[in-house]
Amino acid sequence: MSEMKYRKGGFTLPGEAGYEQLTLDLARKWGADVIRDSDGTKLSSEITDAGYRIYSTICIIRQHNEFAEKHPDAQQQTFLITEPQVAAEEELTISLMDAYFSEQLELNDTPDALEYYQVYDRTSGVEVPRDQWTYAEGKVTVHGAKKWHQYTVSFLAWRIWEEINMYNHTTNSWTSAHLRQLDPRHPAAWEYLQNWMENWCVENPQTNVIRLTSLFYNFVWIWGDDLRNRHRFTDWASYDFTVSPAALKAFEQKHGYALTAEDFVNGGKFQVTHMPPTAHKKDYMEFIQDFVAEKAKVLVDIIHKHGKEAYVFYDDSWVGMEPNGPRFSKVGFDGLIKCVFSGFECRLCANAKVPVHELRFHPYLFPVGLGGAPTFMPGGNPTRDALQYWKNVRRALLRQPVDRIGLGGYLHLTLDFPDFNDCIEDMAIEFRRIVEMHQHGAPYAMPCKVAVMHTWGELRAWTLSGHFHETDKHNLIHINEALSGLPVDVKFVSFEDVENGALEGVDVVINAGRAGDAWSGGDAWKSDKLVEAVTKFVYEGGSFIGVGEPSALAGGHTYFRLANVLGIDEDTGARVCHGRWQAEVETVPVKVDESVLQANPHLYLTDGKAKVLAQKDGVPVMTVNEFGKGKAVYMSSFRVGADSTRMLLELLAWLSGAEKTYLSDNALVESAYYPADNTLVALNNSEETVKASIQLPEGRIDVELQPMETRMIKL
Amino acid sequence: MSEMKYRKGGFTLPGEAGYEQLTLDLARKWGADVIRDSDGTKLSSEITDAGYRIYSTICIIRQHNEFAEKHPDAQQQTFLITEPQVAAEEELTISLMDAYFSEQLELNDTPDALEYYQVYDRTSGVEVPRDQWTYAEGKVTVHGAKKWHQYTVSFLAWRIWEEINMYNHTTNSWTSAHLRQLDPRHPAAWEYLQNWMENWCVENPQTNVIRLTSLFYNFVWIWGDDLRNRHRFTDWASYDFTVSPAALKAFEQKHGYALTAEDFVNGGKFQVTHMPPTAHKKDYMEFIQDFVAEKAKVLVDIIHKHGKEAYVFYDDSWVGMEPNGPRFSKVGFDGLIKCVFSGFECRLCANAKVPVHELRFHPYLFPVGLGGAPTFMPGGNPTRDALQYWKNVRRALLRQPVDRIGLGGYLHLTLDFPDFNDCIEDMAIEFRRIVEMHQHGAPYAMPCKVAVMHTWGELRAWTLSGHFHETDKHNLIHINEALSGLPVDVKFVSFEDVENGALEGVDVVINAGRAGDAWSGGDAWKSDKLVEAVTKFVYEGGSFIGVGEPSALAGGHTYFRLANVLGIDEDTGARVCHGRWQAEVETVPVKVDESVLQANPHLYLTDGKAKVLAQKDGVPVMTVNEFGKGKAVYMSSFRVGADSTRMLLELLAWLSGAEKTYLSDNALVESAYYPADNTLVALNNSEETVKASIQLPEGRIDVELQPMETRMIKL
Secondary structure (H helix, E strand, O other), X not given: OOOHHHOOOOEEEEOOOOOHHHHHHHHHHHOOOEEEOOOOOOOOHHHHOOOOEEEEEEOXXXXXXXXXXXXXXXXXXXXXXOOOEEXXXXXXXXXXXXXXXXXXXXXXXXXXXXXXXXXXXXOOOEEOOHHHEEXXXXXXXXXXXXXXXXXXXXXXXXXXXXXXXXXXXXXXXOOOOOOOOEXXXXXXXXXXXXXXHHHHHHHOOOOOEEEEOOOOEOOEEEEEOOHHHOEEEEEOOOOHHHOOHHHHHHHHHHHOOOOOHHHHHHHHOOOOOOOOOXXXXXXXXXXXXXXXXXXXXXXXHHHHHOOOEEEXXXXXXXXXXXXXXXXXXXXXXXXXXXXXXXXXXXXXXXXXOOOEEEEEOOOOEOOEOHHHOEOOOOOOOHHHHXXXXXXXXXXXXXXXXXXXXXXOEOHHHHHHOHHHHHHHHHHHHHHHHHHHHHHHOOOOOOOOEEEEEEOOHHHHOXXXXXXXXXXXXXXXXXXXXXXXXXXXXXXXXXXXXXXXXXXXXXXXXXXXXXXXXXXXXXXXXXXXXXXXXXXXXXXXXXXXXXXXXXXXXXXXXXXXXXXXXXXXXEOOOOOOOEOOOOOOEOOOOOOOOHHHOOOOOOEEEOOOOOEEEEEEOOEEEEEEEEEOOEEEXXXXXXXXXXXXXXXXXXXXXHHHOOOOOOOEOOOOEEEEEEOOOOEEEEEEOOOOOEEEEEEEOOEEEEEEEOXXXXXXXXX | OOOHHHOOOOXXXXXXXXXXXXXXXXXXXXXXXXXXXXXXXXXXXXXXXOOOEEEEEEOOOOOOHHHHHHOHHHEOEEEEEOOOEEOOOOEXXXXXXXXXXXXXXXXXXXXXXXXXXXXXXXXXOEEOOHHHEEEEOOEEEEEOOOOOOEEEEEEEEEEOOOHXXXXXXXXXXXOOOOOOOEOOOOHHHHHHHHHHHHHHHHXXXXXXXXXXXXXXXXXXXXXEXXXXXXXXXXXXXXOHHHOOHHHHHHHHHHHOXXXXXXXXHHHHOOXXXXXXXXXXXXXXXXXHHHHHHHHHHHHHHHHHHOOOEEEEEOOOOEOXXXXXXXXXXHHOOXXXXXXXOOHHHHHHHHHOOOOEEEEEOOOOEOOEOHHHOEOOOOOOOHHHHHHHHHHHHHHHHHHOOOOEEEOOEOHHHHHHOHHHHHHHHHHXXXXXXXXXXXXXXXXXXXXXXXEEEEOOHHHHOOOOOOOHHXXXXXXXXXXXXXXXXXXXXXXXEEHHHHHOOOOOOXXXXXXXXXXXXXXXXXXXXXXXXXXXXXXHHHHOOOEXXXXXXXXXXXXXXXXXXXXXXXXXXXXXXXXXXXXXXXXXXXXXXXXXOHHHOOOOOOEEEOOOOOEEEEEEOOEEEEEEEEEOOEXXXXXXXXXXOHHHHHHHHHHHHHHHOOOOOOOEOOOOEEEEEXXXXXXXXXXXXXXOOEEEEEEEOXXXXXXXXXXXXXXXXXX
């Protein structure tokens, strides 16, 4: 494990001024080749001159408070909507900002913003004509309101506190100034930002890589006034925070039609990434993506001009910069940095078309971590946390490599945790060995090509919206996480892709979501062409896995559009008087993990021909249906875990007819085989010592693995 | 308890030929004043001449096999639909009768039936034009089918086995002839049936009351060929079995438009009573109700002409004869007989406008009972069964009286169960005492008027469709059952009624159902007028109780149309990124029974103002919201039981501000007070001895009650 060649490289260390010796010691221990600063910190020359490459962190739209104060109209904005208010009289006055956090949001009632205000009768679902309401001093009065109807007002607000700063500030009780953020669409601001970038490059010759955190628009994060419901709306992939009258006017000019407040606030529901976009939203997303890519390229060109590289951090203000979207590779970034808790995040990063892929490991070197739990402070156990995340990430890394790893935060916090430092040292060595094997050749994959089919396709490859723990109520994030470390080829396809032949060469297509959502597909299933494509695919020998409410669409003769393919459907109320097929549970060469299958009393077998693989309360929750030459598997739900991940793998193997070579007989042990190195890697995903027997083409090999061990076995 | 005046009257005994002495002995023991025959049995003169009134049972459309064989076109029919079949080629042949039980159903491919056949492309949801399919020998071939689309054929079938006979026959392995059934719409059949009725009256002078079991059309009960799914479709209140080309032609003539097969088969879902009817179905129901009432009146007139009375049994062939519908009282029936397992069935009967209301108690004097469990045979415990049903029924009887009770089946089966005979003797005495108290004056009711609001209103007062155990997945049947014995006034209102002022004078309105179903309301909630009426009602001081998915309608800014009134709503997917209001559980003067409240992760507080009364997995499942001067309570679900019934009562009392006089402090003990008799009745609803203290205006009274005891206390 300690060969010299694995002891250095591909590691980014967060330097810390005031702890110069510690910085250099840990750089050596962890084999860093790069030292970075962190938000709001500055490296001293003892560090920058020590022979390491230097990353400098820049949040381009933040830290310009002076400019923002002089040009308040250059600040970013968002649409907001009031709570619905019932009209008990014919005159109804609605105060606009009541529900919102006044330190983040400030009403924009300038004339060009007022143009976009809308009043809705939500009971009737119609807009109230402009001459039936008046605005004054933060309030709208509806005249001639219909009694007992509910009304809302949609309006624009300035965002006067950059959200990441706001979060860190309020979480850590900082007393520093609230950082503001500029909208690069504002001409003076854009001029200013280019000059600022130029100057920064000139003034920071020691920096090799500018690490952009990230570009212009934060994911939407609207805070409420009431601490009982602070985070009123949060969506890591929403476009709400890109809006302004200027953007709307530019959009109208380009697309020939105007967007309204309602296109954003959507009756208070907003346009969440988990739901299929409207046609207007799709147009708007392309419009913003174009803008972001164009402006990003200008900045990257400045950086390149100064002989520096431009890496971009995926999270925070990344909206419009989807790493797996079609525009990303055209910006000219030299690297993509992704913070990872999970395997799917590793794959998201690895999958992007960019020269360098870097992972920022967790835990962050902060006293507290996720949800306020202690990390680098008494009560914390950062080593355990690091191993937990490493367990998720390494299996994905074994499938698809990235180039670099690193940490973030304050190094001095590790002083009390020497075992953490040892742990990172080992991890870095393991990482380098994995990278090297990938360089020699790709790992063995089963001959099984999987397509995950949803609304967004490649644009949101491997991700839904945000981290695992923010989306863990969705079946698909569990599927993605399980898939991220399985020895199969995976691609992400949109419904449109499927209509255009994307299932060519695919063995198994997966559709996993809740009725109406972006992952199940919603109205996409109105397309007969889509139904035909998947039906034909299975009938002719392909396989389909549906999870939750796959292909669900109200109004047809069945709820799942592919009910005949699946042999199972969900009753939405009209079939409560229909007989249910009695069925015995049958077995197939897949070990079913019933613990991840939720009971759903509304499921029913359509024609009674599907095999039932699991039932709950007498109702099938997992089935397989022979359809033509193919098979369709249904699971009521899926949650990632050792047994369910193994079940998914066995399913994929069975459905595609692939040999289960290089698989262990213990669900806690995963493995990968690198033919070029003739090396088998066995992972113990548990915190106990375990034994496993792994199938090789020439026989079996028995291993005993220490807790969490990564064993590399030259065959 | 054994006063002479309570020992006789209001009791109908099923006589049994061959057991004449037993018949007369039990008639004396149980205080019968009437002896009836049963289906297919005949009373001997020793019984008919013994001084009792005599009921004779007639199923008017059955037992005419000779006529049916001569006039097969006079038999009843139904629409059927094939399983959807996928087109893998451009020519697709579909066999029509494959799925159906051939002893019940026979394809009708006569020219007038073929006219109503329809072929549908279910994938596109469009009918296939007549010139693109051909019919031959029980099969339809679609020409030029769209590949990978699903097709169905809808068609007419003769019903060649009367369903009740079919059920008894197959269940008891009878070997007798299959009874057929005639459609009174067939002119020759109708002529024949009138003559038959006339002759029957002439030939049976000893009969005082003709007990019609029941009229013409059985509830729909379509059997499948496969024993794994025998009862393909069963709905006690559906109109499917009333159809025929003649009926369709008459309908078209009357309404000016034609119905199609699709109006009935509805893509295979059929038109279930639990779903809101289409406009076509509503028209058709009225059309059939008119027909049934008109024809029934002709028969009743014949019966009256012969000096006999006509009672009608509610179940079996009762379709179109809703006892709480507007036409029932116009037929001229002298009595309504309802078999009862539950309190709501007692109220259904008691509520009908007819001179005599009679309950047929359970268990039936048969060897096996419900679902094949033993009753009058080794392993059975008919006394326990009788007490169980009596427990459900007596609390309803205490609220609203009926006139008579009775039993059905074979008396000789009671010979081995003397405790059963004693039990019925006691019950009959209790029944007579209750009836007498009602005659003196109504029981005390809390000043609380409840309106249960659903699609059907008064037409389906107290019932959904069938017995409790057939509808026990619906919240409303549990609410109805709980309400049936509570000291409050209850009425049933349709949404249309509510729009027209039906909430005038009401204290609490209840809406309990699943999104889209007839009980929640479905598209009825598209009406702004309805939303306005309920909103105004609550805002001005009324109360609303919503259970499950009340007022749910997709497409609005909230899912529950009354979300602002309730303060709680259900997320259908668009609000997964919205913050949830944190809330502590608060208390109100109602003891919450959490066991009946299902977890539902999708519920969320709208504006955070509703009080949370119960949470599951951190999500509110019971709330109360102050809205204007009124209150709205939400419960995620409801299941009837002692504690939940008490919770409902306490809720109604609290919401209406009523004093809880005459209530016990023990949920197992219910009570009713009869002011005219100054008598308090205390019921022990448990099988244990219990103590309770009952609140009187002048103080409290303590009681100790034996298991299941009915204690009548003169105050």
